[in-house]
Amino acid sequence: MSVISPPKPRRAPEVPREPRRIAFRQRAGRWDVKLSPYLYISPFFLLFAVTGLFPLAYTAYVSVHDWHLIGGQGAFVGMQNFVDVVQQPRFLTALRNTFSIFLLSSVPQVLAAIGIAAVLDANLRARTFWRMGVLLPYVVAPVAVSLIFSKLFADQSGLINAVLATVDLGPIRWHADPLSSHVAIASMVNFRWTGYNTLIFLAAMQAVPRDLYEAAVIDGASRLRQFFSITVPMLRPTIIFIVITATIGGLQIFDEPRMFDQLGQGGSDRQWMTVTMYLYELGWGAQKSFGRAAAVAWILFLIIVVIGLINFAITRRISSSGSTRGGKR
Amino acid sequence: MRKTTSKTWALMAGATGIALLATACGGGDTEADAGEGSSTGGSGDEQITLTVATFNEFGYEELLDEYEELNPNITVEHKKAATSDEARDNLNTRLAAGSGLSDIEAVEVDWLSELMQYSDMFVDLSDPEVEDRWLEWKTAAATTEDGTLIGYGTDIGPEAVCYRSDLFAAAGLPTDREEVAALLEGDWDHYFEVGKQFVANSDAAWFDSAGATYQGMINQVENAYEEDDGTVIGIDHDTVKDIYGDVLTASVDDELSAHLLQWSDDWAAGFQSGAFATQLCPGWMLGVIEGNAAGVTGWDVADVFPGGGGNWGGSYLTVPAQSEHPEEAKALAAWLTAPEQQVKAFQSKGTFPSQVEALDSPELLGTTEEFFNNAPTGEILAKRAEAITATPFKGPNYFPIHTTVSDALTRVDVDQTDDAASSWEKALDAYESLGLS
Amino acid sequence: MTSIPMIQQTAGAGAARSAARRRGLARGANRRPGWVTYAVLGAVLLISAYPLYYAVLLASSDAITIAQNPIPSLLPEGNLFTNIGRVIASDIQFWPAMWNSIVVATVTAFSVVVFSTLAGFSFSKLRFRGRGPLLVFVIATMAVPTQLGIVPLFIVMAELDLTGKLAAVIIPGMVTAFGVFWMTQYLEEALPYELIEAARVDGCSMIRTFWHVAMPAARPAAAMLALFTFVGSWTNFFWPFIVLGAGNPTLPVALQLLQASYFKDYSLIMAGVVASTIPLVLVFIVAGRQLVTGIMQGAVKG
Structure with missing residues (x-):
């Protein structure tokens, strides 16, 4: 068996691939070829059927009923729960907060991650040390992160405002002011996840064939040009992966804002209540309207899918336009 | 002791395609019989495991060991949650799923009200033997209209006033706890008046927050948000509006509040920096102050509460109907909430007993707290418990409604993003969206 | 994996070749970066490490000192081991919880890697009807808010009689x-078709191809x-x-009780x-070297 595989020709994506896939018709049984793909993905779907599909269907069923968390199923109400929820001012507040925190966390996070990864991809001394150091925050449990940061961000007794005071700044009203509270929450998220995304980018960068860079160097491309013409297009699957997972995770943000104060309801004016917190408050809070909570869950699901698709389209466009440029070189 | 029901087996057999399993477990479709058969017996030598779910500090650790010794056939498993919120999430999830609850579930009075309407999910614990065990209002809150008792009272939170005698002295107020009691004796206006006198001569505030003060005041109103039959009154009426206005005038205009949201990190730090001089103080608050104010001297507790007596907090032990051993669970709950045991819990963790007899117990009355200048806390709290007269009605909608007002207070007092009027408008909106009226 | 020496050799050879190539590259195009790079990284590392260091500072102090000083000292005090001793000695079932966490984390990590690689191989390199839609479906399942799944999932676990286990x-x-x-996404790029064809x-057979070719190629991503x-x-x-409770806790569940x-x-x-x-952190240090070398071998395809 040989691993000699010449450097991949720069190819227009997708097109030449198709015939290759058909090429798998060797002596091995047809069934092996036909069934294996399904067999290999089956563990996920089997498990999903038990732990995912039922909850999903259950939620859908609940969302069209008048359903008290404890009291259980009531009358069928059709879309009424959805209508009720959308009309609540609090729902709009929650949407605003979620998007604000999402933008404040995911955008800087992805940009920082790709930047740091590019730096780490260089020929550094003590590589292992730097790489592990960057990932360090990820080992701190979210609960612990919240505990630590809630002490750092305390309005009067917190470290950050204390430090700001020494240079005659602040105090910043971390809890009262909506934007400040979003920044504080986003910084918890960024703290824990930037290093994680950095390493994912780094792994992908290492997989980029070095020959491409050599060729680029010969052609006299600058480092920056190399980055945008080779690295970014080659990272496309990874960028798509990170953008989609960050979108999903970001729009579902729950733990950090919930633990940002001791009441866990998102502030006195719900200034940092996110959609999942709203969902939780509807279902588990005082009202215990499981039906409305389920409706919010489905609305959120649809929003995530739409935003995810938009992000996917944008990301694909950006990185493939880069790829074309690279190809034309 | 958990039985694997035949239903589960069938499910697994179906999933794995091994039909033979069905014969392996014999019994047929007698799941229900098996479940009940083992539970109602109650007597005899059968080994039984009871699970008890509590949260925070109940002081039950040693008591449960003692119970196991007294009842060799019973093993008790103690499941503890850190906070009452976590315990509530857990309880609600399991009630919604219809399984997985412990044989005894501790329930705080704050969320008892939302469970009362589902009393059929709990075992009726009423029993002539324990009928007069608790203070009347304690039992009343856990009794449904048709007389079902869903929980045995554990502790209560009779409120006194904790104060910093050193700050009092510096501001020219008396420091001795009897004199302070005499000084503060009266209604809330009087309490605020003394506060104004204090802040005029001190850098510290008079109390921690508007929210905590409102809590103390509204807990003396019989029907703040709901009528006794559960009819919603709401917040847009004079009783609530007056208290709201008074508290905010005192907190903001008269600068009596330290603007610290209760339980926040800033609040905890406020005990160290001496941010406020008094704290409304149910029995369990003593432990909170002692922890947060560690190293601070001067805290004391006075046998007085503005506007008469008041209760804040306290819990119940319930037996969910799901329990496989309801009789044994009931027996354990009855034993744990007997006066003797609750006095021990008080000595261990300071949870003040809700049992009539316990209030006369020499052990309880003899308890003093070194941190609070050796105050006879047992005696003071017992007197405060007797002073409780008003028992606020808390129906299923009490807490959603209450939250709309407490949020409004926080916006003005702590966040300072609104004034009293604009914040009240927001409270009305929030109340409106509850869809209760 | 150890039972198939052939694979390791191939992977090893590929890695060696690519490493050699990279070394050559280092001499040419990719010079060692200057101090600015290190300064930036130093700053990133400082920010990354401080909150954890802050936790160590508090853990090595005592309650009164912490309450009295909102800004902790720069260096740890001497109580770290005393405090950890208090945690272990408290009635939160520290060791059983630790063991539970080890079991859960190890089993989950192993099984996720195997099943995900299997599915990833299939989705990225095999052709079958419904491939695209199924992949989209997989991704879409991530968008389901987890908070709401709790009640139905609990029902499932109760049906299977697994609550508390x-x-x-x-x-x-x-x-x-x-x-x-x-x-x-990883195999899409990192596993050349030529390798599969060769196999x-x-x-x-398909499964051997997976085991001999896809698994080694997936190693860096699998490690991560x-x-x-x-x-x-x-x-x-x-x-x-929710599902275990304090009766049979994992470590975070047990530790939460310290706040009780x-x-x-x-x-x-x-x-x-x-x-x-x-x-x-120990897992990190042990796996770290493996992980970084794993990443370095990422260019098996060269």
């Missing part, structure tokens, strides 16, 4: 949409996925708390944080 935490995490997506020509999954399940709180007293003793709580993080 470790299996209730392990099973839902045995293969994740995240893992499948991750492996698909097929040599008469390998394993680490991420391990850490993720080690630090997971809410679902274990009347006030937050930060020295004790943070000692718990430190005690639960130390094993992860």
Whole structure:
């Protein structure tokens, strides 16, 4: 068996691939070829059927009923729960907060991650040390992160405002002011996840064939040009992966804002209540309207899918336009 | 002791395609019989495991060991949650799923009200033997209209006033706890008046927050948000509006509040920096102050509460109907909430007993707290418990409604993003969206 | 994997070749970066490490000192081991919880890697009807808000009679949409068709092709996925708390009980944080080298 595989020709994506896939018709049984793909993905779907599909269907069923968390199923109400929820001012507040925190966390996070990864991809001394150091925050449990940061961000007794005071700044009203509270929450998220995304980018960068860079160097491309013409297009699957997972995770943000104060309801004016917190408050809070909570869950699901698709389209466009440029070189 | 029901087996057999399993477990479709058969017996030598779910500090650790010794056939498993919120999430999830609850579930009075309407999910614990065990209002809150008792009272939170005698002295107020009691004796206006006198001569505030003060005041109103039959009154009426206005005038205009949201990190730090001089103080608050104010001297507790007596907090032990051993669970709950045991819990963790007899117990009355200048806390709290007269009605909608007002207070007092009027408008909106009226 | 020397040789050879190439590259195009780079990295590292260091500072202090000084000292005080001792000695079942966490995290990490690589191989390199839609479906499942799944999932676990048992935490995490997506995206780029074809020509069955070709190529991504999954399940709180409770806890569930007293003793709580993080840091140090070399071998395809 040989691993000699010449450097991949720069190819227009997708097109030449198709015939290759058909090429798998060797002596091995047809069934092996036909069934294996399904067999290999089956563990996920089997498990999903038990732990995912039922909850999903259950939620859908609940969302069209008048359903008290404890009291259980009531009358069928059709879309009424959805209508009720959308009309609540609090729902709009929650949407605003979620998007604000999402933008404040995911955008800087992805940009920082790709930047740091590019730096780490260089020929550094003590590589292992730097790489592990960057990932360090990820080992701190979210609960612990919240505990630590809630002490750092305390309005009067917190470290950050204390430090700001020494240079005659602040105090910043971390809890009262909506934007400040979003920044504080986003910084918890960024703290824990930037290093994680950095390493994912780094792994992908290492997989980029070095020959491409050599060729680029010969052609006299600058480092920056190399980055945008080779690295970014080659990272496309990874960028798509990170953008989609960050979108999903970001729009579902729950733990950090919930633990940002001791009441866990998102502030006195719900200034940092996110959609999942709203969902939780509807279902588990005082009202215990499981039906409305389920409706919010489905609305959120649809929003995530739409935003995810938009992000996917944008990301694909950006990185493939880069790829074309690279190809034309 | 958990039985694997035949239903589960069938499910697994179906999933794995091994039909033979069905014969392996014999019994047929007698799941229900098996479940009940083992539970109602109650007597005899059968080994039984009871699970008890509590949260925070109940002081039950040693008591449960003692119970196991007294009842060799019973093993008790103690499941503890850190906070009452976590315990509530857990309880609600399991009630919604219809399984997985412990044989005894501790329930705080704050969320008892939302469970009362589902009393059929709990075992009726009423029993002539324990009928007069608790203070009347304690039992009343856990009794449904048709007389079902869903929980045995554990502790209560009779409120006194904790104060910093050193700050009092510096501001020219008396420091001795009897004199302070005499000084503060009266209604809330009087309490605020003394506060104004204090802040005029001190850098510290008079109390921690508007929210905590409102809590103390509204807990003396019989029907703040709901009528006794559960009819919603709401917040847009004079009783609530007056208290709201008074508290905010005192907190903001008269600068009596330290603007610290209760339980926040800033609040905890406020005990160290001496941010406020008094704290409304149910029995369990003593432990909170002692922890947060560690190293601070001067805290004391006075046998007085503005506007008469008041209760804040306290819990119940319930037996969910799901329990496989309801009789044994009931027996354990009855034993744990007997006066003797609750006095021990008080000595261990300071949870003040809700049992009539316990209030006369020499052990309880003899308890003093070194941190609070050796105050006879047992005696003071017992007197405060007797002073409780008003028992606020808390129906299923009490807490959603209450939250709309407490949020409004926080916006003005702590966040300072609104004034009293604009914040009240927001409270009305929030109340409106509850869809209760 | 050890039973198939052929693979290791191939992977080893490929890695060696690519490493050699890179070394050559280092001499030419990729010079060692200057001090600015190190300064930037130093700053990043400082920010990354400080909050954890802050936890160590609190854990090595005592309740009164912490309460009196909102700004901690720069150097740890001497109580770290005393406080960790208090955590272990308290009645939170520290060691059983630690063992539970090890079991859950190890089993989950292993199973996620195997099943995700399997599915990722299939999605990225095999052709079958419904491939695109199924992949989209997998990704879409991630968008379901988890908070709402709790009640139905609890019902499922109760039906299977698993509440309170470790299996209730392990099973839902045995293969994740995240893992499948991750492996698909990685193998898409990192596994050349030529390799698969070669294996097929040599008469390998599909599963052998997977094992001999896809697995080695997936190693760097698998190492990271394993680490991420391990850490993720080690630090997971809410679902274990709901389904296991304090009767049979994992470490975060047990440690939460340190907050069950009347006030937050930060020295004790943070000692718990430190005690639960130390094993992860150890895993990190041990796996770190493997992980980084794994990443370096990422260019098997050269």
